[in-house]
Amino acid sequence: MPGVQASQQIEALIAGGAIRAARPVAPGQVQPASLDLRLGARAYRVRASFLAGRERSVAERLADFTMHEFDLSGGAVLEKGCVYLVPLLESLDLPDHLSGAASAKSSIGRLDLLTRVLTDRGTEFDRIPPGYSGPLWAEICPRSFSVLAAEGQMLTQVIFRDGDTRLSDDALRALHDETPLVGAGPARIDGGLGFSVDLAPARGDLVGYRAKPHTGIVDLARVSHYPVQDYWEEVRSQSGHIILDPGAFYILVSREAIAIPPGHAAEMAPYLAMVGEFRVHYAGFFDPGFGWAGAGGTGSRGVLEVRCHEAPFVLEHGQVVGRLIYERMAEVPAALYGTGIASNYQGQGLKLSKHFRMDEGR
Structure with missing residues (x-):
């Protein structure tokens, strides 16, 4: 199939x-x-x-x-x-x-x-x-x-x-009607499921992290080891926007909590190259079960890896910055993301990589 x-x-x-x-x-x-x-x-x-x-x-x-x-x-x-x-x-x-x-x-x-x-x-x-x-x-x-x-x-x-695994927008709307793909709010479907940046958190004013320019080495084998403040600066906002510095790397989070049903996978893609002087980098694939209630999720935010380019750029709360391209699975996997396997990011919000101790630097 x-x-x-x-x-x-x-x-x-x-x-x-x-x-x-x-x-x-x-x-x-x-x-x-x-x-x-x-x-x-x-x-x-x-x-x-x-x-x-x-x-x-x-x-x-x-x-x-x-x-x-x-x-x-x-x-x-x-x-x-x-x-x-x-x-x-x-x-x-x-x-x-x-x-x-x-x-x-x-x-x-x-x-x-x-x-x-x-x-x-x-x-x-x-x-x-x-x-x-x-x-x-x-x-x-x-x-x-x-x-x-x-x-x-x-x-x-x-x-x-x-073969051709990508869902059309009509098929994606039908899937969303069958099992919601986003939490509260409408699903913005146009060439995939659009998602936006969250710069107005419900508690506090922490909206992201910016990589420090001069740090120590990160040992890829170490998990929950490095203090956040040694490698990252907190990005805070009470205005609903931030100004991205050219050349800087940011970790932000999507406003939408998303779900990937068992018979589907998804790939994150940039929205439009011409929306501003920045690029949303992406790890790529979302496994079946990511954020899905049946696999222990209640919707999971998409973590955004953002780099600003030529000029400082104002990024606004709710600005659409990317889209998820949903794909059909040939079969439902024997084990879903978050169910019976070691899944680091099920139910995630704003979260750095697993190498850092997230209880510090907050």
């Missing part, structure tokens, strides 16, 4: 050799609608980001751009502002009817750690063509914090699509 492949179908792809791994798949690596990808043992510091191009492999292009290589097996620091390539432990031999799409995991996006997947003969980041056979590589560029990374860590994820 056409649709995004569910966890049990991904496991069948592993068993059948369409997904290959240099070492056995780790517990928890298969998510409800995606597969987490693991870093390999070697890393390459490169002069610039690049794509392989239609006629060449990533390994061939490395010879043109590598500055030095180093070992990740015991962990190594990836420095802010530098670009690295790491071969992944997973490779693919997909059937012709399956394509793939990759994205940074939620915690990685919230660290402003630009992470993208490359393929041989690739002309786009994070897109794997139908029937692709070959290795996968991760490009990593820390933008706000230097990080300590190690072999086997999972920074990226990939979904597999069979």
Whole structure:
């Protein structure tokens, strides 16, 4: 059946050799609608980001751009502002009817750690063509914090699509009528489900966080470890707007609480490039069950990873900044997000990545 492949179908792809791994798949690596990808043992510091191009492999292009290589097996620091390539432990031999799409995991996006997947003969980041056979590589560029990374860590994820999986606006309206996709307020459906920024919290005046420019290293293996105030400045507002500083990175939250029903997944996309001098970055995929009541959610806010560009920009409460593109699942996953699996962000509001102690700095 056409649709995004569910966890049990991904496991069948592993068993059948369409997904290959240099070492056995780790517990928890298969998510409800995606597969987490693991870093390999070697890393390459490169002069610039690049794509392989239609006629060449990533390994061939490395010879043109590598500055030095180093070992990740015991962990190594990836420095802010530098670009690295790491071969992944997973490779693919997909059937012709399956394509793939990759994205940074939620915690990685919230660290402003630009992470993208490359393929041989690739002309786009994070897109794997139908029937692709070959290795996968991760490009990593820390933008706000230097990080300590190690072999086997999972920074990226990939979904597999069979055919056209996207819901039309009419189908999305019908789904919303059947099971509400947002909490209070109307659903703004136009090329997906629109969502807006929350700059008028019900309690207090904390509306977000801004990354500090000069901080220590973040060890990606540490959870609930780092004090918020050592890495982030609080962003407060009583006026319903904030002014974004050029070059700064912000964590904000959507006004809407959203839900993803079991037979669907979703991908976050920017709304319009011309609405202002900023971009909403996104971790990418929302698994079936995210925010859904049957999986322990009561609607979950979307965390927004925002970077301002050329000029200071006034961001207003309720301004539409992105949209969710809902997709059909080929099957309902055996386990939903938040139900029986380790889901860090079910029922979330304004929340930094799992590496920080959220009881501090508030």
